[in-house]
Structure formats: structure tokens, C-alpha cells
Amino acid sequence: MLTHTKKSTHVTLADVARVCGFSTSTVSIVLNEAPLSRYVAATTKELIRKKAVEMGYQPDAMARSLSRRRRQTIGVLVFDISDPFCMSLLRGIERTLYSTSYLPIIMDADNRREEFDRYLDMLIGYRVEGLIVVANWLFAEIDSLSKIKRNKIPMTVVGRDLTARSIRSVVVDNEVGGYAAIKHLYRLGHRKIASLCGPIELEDSARRWLGIRRFAREVGLHLDPRLTFQLPALMDPTSGFEGGLRLTSALIDAKIDFSAILAFDDITALGAMRALWKAGLRVPDDCSVIGFDDIPYADFSSPAITTIRQPLHDMGCLATKLVLDAIAASNPRASKANLLHLLPPVLVERGSTRKLPR
Secondary structure, rough: OOOOOOOOOOOOHHHHHHHOOOOHHHHHHOOOOHHHHHOOOOOHHHHHHHHHHHEEEEEEOOHHHHHHHOOEEEEEEEEEOOOHHHHHHHHHHHHHHHHOOOOEEEEEEOHHHHHHHHHHHHHHHHOOOEEEEOOOOOOOOOOHHHHHHHHOOOEEEOOOOOOOHHOEEEEEHHHHHHHHHHHHHHHHOOEEEEEEEEEOHHHHHHHEEEEEHHHHHHHHOOOHHHHEEEEEOOOOOOHHHHHHHHHHHHHHHHHOOOOOEEEEOOHHHHHHHHHHHHHHOOOOOOOEEEEEEEOHHHHHHHOOOEEEEHHHHHHHHHHHHHHHHHHHHOOOEEEEEOOOEEEOEEEOOOOOOOOOOO
């Protein structure tokens, strides 16, 4: 039985050489801008480049990377790409890499430890030149990250402080964020403030609570322990919604007086607002609500959520630049002083908070 193989329409170096009348090696030297190209006449180089453009020649990136023994790839390992926290971060990473010759390889671990380990092994096996780990609020310290250090691959973790393990970390200043959140409610006249804190295992929650307590001490604000709740550590990034709904419903049922809710994040704030609505309470007329992160949903809700914005896009950009700088310096390790990169949060005032009537 006869089979016919379709001829490739991809323009090769040999095709350009045949049209120009020069050897394939000469064309390769010119188009790849090899050091020997300085010995090729200017008119010859101009002719070769012109014909290459006319013929639609595209250099073979894979072949070039193999010849240079460099993959020109950056691994991006995401714990849950469906988490709204991740999207702006990924845009920052891709935007920064767009102007470089590096190609991002994005892998989603779907909050599964075994998938994280497997994808990490695959990225190491593919010999990526750098790695960015986008860690959501379910991230726990993963021992397998030590593989990256052993293989001397420049790495940055976004969203968690792993500087204790000598890993570059890009995080928002959570303590400053917690301070700004309760300060905003206090300036609006609120004194009976319910706090829906993150899981006790989560450092972000602890740092934000430090900021809340610091402000309370400064102004003499009493934080009623009956109005302080802790979200459970569940393996679902959207579990904050159910947690906010359940804890706020319990607070309403307990008939404890409060005028504002300070939620751990925007998802939790949405859950709290749902509970208030179900109880016939209006936001912000009956209760003000403030979140954290400034995910897209925060601006889409009704009313839009006042929140503490994490500069997620900037965090993605910075993490990428740190990895690229480490690659350029051929040094995957950073000095202790340069490991932690704290970015300032920003208060975004919207419709879910208002000044408490006298």
C-alpha cells in the first residue's frame, strides 16, 4: 500500500540558501547573528536577511536552544489556576516574559500534593532555567522544593514567605494590610467590629491579625473576643465563601451587636454579605463589610466590596524579574538580605462600607 507524505511548508535555512545562492552555513551565521557574521560582507548580509523576510523564514527556537544548551523556558507552577488570586499574578508574569526570549510553561497542580510533585519533577527534567511558584492560601511548605535548590534552578515563590528556607519570596505586607482595614472601619465610626480571620495555620492570617491588634492598641479600641472567628483550613480556595456565610449567620443568630465585618479575604466577604442578605440586613446600611485581595469579583458584586488590594500584577512582574536577574547572574542563590520582597497594599474604598450615623 502506497502512502504519501505531505511536504512541509516550513521555510528552512537550506531554502533561503538556495534562493540567495550562498551556502547554508553562511546563511545560518548571518540569520543567527553568530560571531563569524562580522566577516560577512554587509551587502551579503542585507541580501540574506531581505530574502529570509520575503520567504517568511522563522528561526527554529528548539534547535537554537539545543545548540546553546539552553531551553529558554521558565516554569510557572500554580497551586490552583481557578483561584481568582492567581489570574492577575499570571498576567504580570506573562507580560514581563513577553519582551524576552523566554517561554513560560504553566502547570496547574489543582491543590494536589502528588500533582505538584509530579509537575515539579517534569519541569526539572525539562531543564527549565527558572521557576516561579504561585502559592495560594492553601499552600503548605513542600519538601520537594529542595529539589530545585539541589539542581541550582533560580526560583521565586509568590504569596508565601519562605525566606526561612532561603527561598526568594514576593508577598504583600499583610500586617500593614490588616492595620489599614481596621483603621478604615474605625475612621467611619465603627467600634463593634467582627473579624473573620483566616485559618490559624496560615501566616497571612497571623500577620493581618497583628496589624489589627496594633491599631486597636494605638487607639484604645476593644476587640470583643465574641466577635472574632477563625475560618477552618479546608482544601478548597473558595471555602472562604461558605465559611463567611456560616460564621456570619452564627453571629447574627447569637444576637451579638456589631456594625461592621472585617473579612479575611474578598471571597469570605462575599459569604458574609450573602448571610447578611439572607437575614434581611443591608450592606452597608445595616452593616459595613471590608475584604482583602481585590479579586475581580470584589468590583462585580452589589454593592462593590471595599477591600485591601494586593498588587498582584506587580507581584507577578517582580517575581519574574527576580528569576530573570538570577539567570543572567548565573547565581540561583540570593543573599539573605535580598530574599524577602514586601509590596505595600492599597485601600480600595467602594460601596460596602459607609460612615456610621451618629
